[in-house]
Amino acid sequence: MRCHPADRAADYLQRGWWSADTIDALLRARVAEFGDQPALVDPPNLAELTGNSPGRWTWTELAAQVDSLAAYLLSLGVRAGNVVAVQLPNSGDLVRAFLAIVRIGAIATPFPVSYREHELVPMCRRTGAVALITTTRVGDHALAEQASRVRAEVPSLQHVLTSFADIPDGRAPMHVADVNDCVTICWTSGTEAAPKAVPRCHADWLVMALGTQWAARLGPADVLLSPFPMTNMAGISGMFLPWLMVGGVFVPHHPFDLTVFLQQIAENRATYTVAPPALLTMLLHREDLMSTVDVSSLRLVGSGSAPLTPWMVRSWAERYGIEVINFFGSNEGIALVSDPHDVPDPDHRATYFPYYASKVRWNNPVAARTAVKLADPTTGAAVTVAGQPGELLIAGPSVFAGYLNAKPGTELDRSCFDADGWFRTGDVFEIAGESDEFLRYVDRAKDLVIRGGMNISPAEVEGLIAAHPAVTEVAVVGVPDPVLGERVCAVVVLSAELSLASLTNFLREQRVASYKLPERLEIVDALPRNPVGKVLKRELRGLAEVAT
Incomplete structure (x- = not known):
């Protein structure tokens, strides 16, 4: 299943906006480069969460387990283009499942472990999922029993895998993927009662990941602590894919537990993580707690999902030498990044995002690849003056091709793209800054x-x-x-x-x-x-x- 029209994909590749890499090619490159160096570390509370002992893997060990799971999926009859549902906690199993699905050219549709039948049944039906990879339990939530009930209600769902323990060693034949091949179907969880399915290909995911990797200056010596499961852009392009792009160590965290989170920073010497602004603010008020933990390894922290305060961003830098990156993104492809390199002033970084359409030259590589404009929410007229609210519209190689089964010209298609093909984000911004170089977030267009x-x-x-x-x-x-x-x-x-x-x-x-x-x-x-x-x-x- 190709996501974008062939001429658009060819244009993005020719311009150098899309990489020729695929996700599986990145894994193979990191294995060849780093071999027996550490790659992946389970959360320390995994046994309490699922009953499985936490593990650690080198790149070589990770690749072998990915190959075995990929071969096993093929033996079940899963083929390239099939959809495989995944409901796993943020752990090594989730990483291996994701990579194994990608290795055979299948499409992953990942779900939070908190989902029940109310969410899973219609989503699996809409995607025609042929298999569901899950685990026995997460806490007191019996996922294996739930999966059996889901399977009974979804005709396409032929296989449920609840344990990796008995999978035999195996080798999956090489699958040659196109960068435009669909690799995930994630889900909006926005203001509509029915979530929309968002297909994404290798290339448009990697554009968004490039912006994160550049903003956080990630390299092979970094240790990434990820509290976001790989169910949406925060977990996939914000943490998982940047790790695959550069190497280093990936440390999942689940469920969010402040004590365990701080423990993982100290024990794994994490250099980069992400946290919501409310948590970062609370920690600044808890000097009694912060004095008991070692966060000296952290260089940067990403944040977003709600407005940041200048005091919070400035205080993390002044007290702990940790810079905060301000992200604004979505599954559909919004990729606004206010980082210490392009926006060194912490007050500006908390308040504004780079306005990619301004005359200022931004260094983040996503800036030159993303077209941005504001439109009056009522009339649709272009907003070009500071202080006037307008809906953010974007276009470019990070933007998805459209919701699943949203045929051109249908209401679902018109609701997300304007007549010229720009994605309508539903988020309201205004132009700001001394040289009109910034965007300031005004409000959610709906009441998320x-x-x-x-x-x-x-x-x-x-x-x-x-x-x-x-x-x-x-x-x-x-x-x-x-x-x-x-x-x-x-x-x-x-x-x-x-x-x-x-x-x-x-x-x-x-x-x-x-x-x-x-x-x-x-x-x-x-x-x-x-x-x-x-x-x-x-x-x-x-x-x-x-x-x-």
Whole structure:
């Protein structure tokens, strides 16, 4: 399955915007280069999480296990172009599964371990997944039992693999991939009730990874600690692929546990990691905690998913000598990066992103490959003056080709691309800076809730809560949290008594991912609405914050 039209792919390659590398070629190159040097280290709490002992692998050992799993998938009948679903914790197993799927030319569709049947069944049906790779359990979530139930409801799903322990040694024949071949189908988790499927090829993933690798100045001596599973751009192009591009050591972390996270920094001598801004801010206020851990190995920390504060970025540099990179990205291909090299001033770096269309020359290689413009959200007219909000539109070799099954001219296609083929991000920015060289983030175009880096669709959760017999009306909003960034708050109008515990139990019975469950319940007499009946969620967020 090729993602982009052939003429577009040829143009990107001819311009040098796309690399000729594939993900499997990167793995083979790193194995040849680094051989018996360390490559991958499991999280230390893996046994508690899954029952499996944590492991360590050299590049050679990793490659052998990838080859054996790839050969086993072929023996099951999985072929190039087939879709393989993956639901594994952030660990060595997830890395090996991803690489084995890619090695045979199949397509990985990765899912968070918190997903239940409510999410998995329709997603596996839409992609026609032929196999599901998972594990026995994650905590008290029985993934193997869940996988059996999913298999019974998805006709295409022929195989479920729950353990790597009994896979025999094997060699997979060389598969020659094209850089335009689809390699992943990730999923939006935005403001729509139904997530959209985002196919991505080798080449457009690697463009985004190049921006991260350059911004963090990653090389073969680096140790990357990744708290983001490889289910979306943060984990894939933000951590996993930069590691494959340069070598070094990859250290997954899961689930997020601050004590374990800090332990992994110290024990593995991590040089680069990522963390949400709320966590970075909280740690600055916990000098008692920071004085007990060794973070001296860290050079840089990536952050994003919510606005950064100048105080936070400046304080990490002044207190610990650690620079913070400000990222703004998406599965579809947004790749804005404000790093210490292009934006040395910490106040600017926290507040702005480079405006690639300005006259300033930005050094990050993604800048020259990404076309950017702002459009008035109402009229669509070009926004060219500072201080006027406009929707961000982008084009170029990092941008995906379109949502799965979104044929040109359909509503799904028109909703994400304008008439000239620019991707409509749905995010509002304005031009800023003394020379109009920056973009300043204004707001989400829709009311997304971002909890610990995971995007939650209010519309989806509202639909589930509305099914409760005691609920007359419901609106879901995010409320600030010092560690996770936001938590889910349900604001409801009731016809009978309802507690938060009763509501969450009701949702658990529908097998909904646990991170989507409301953690606050506010009861009101009526939802505030504008003159045309739209719920005023800004007022609801204020109400919930006051009630905290």
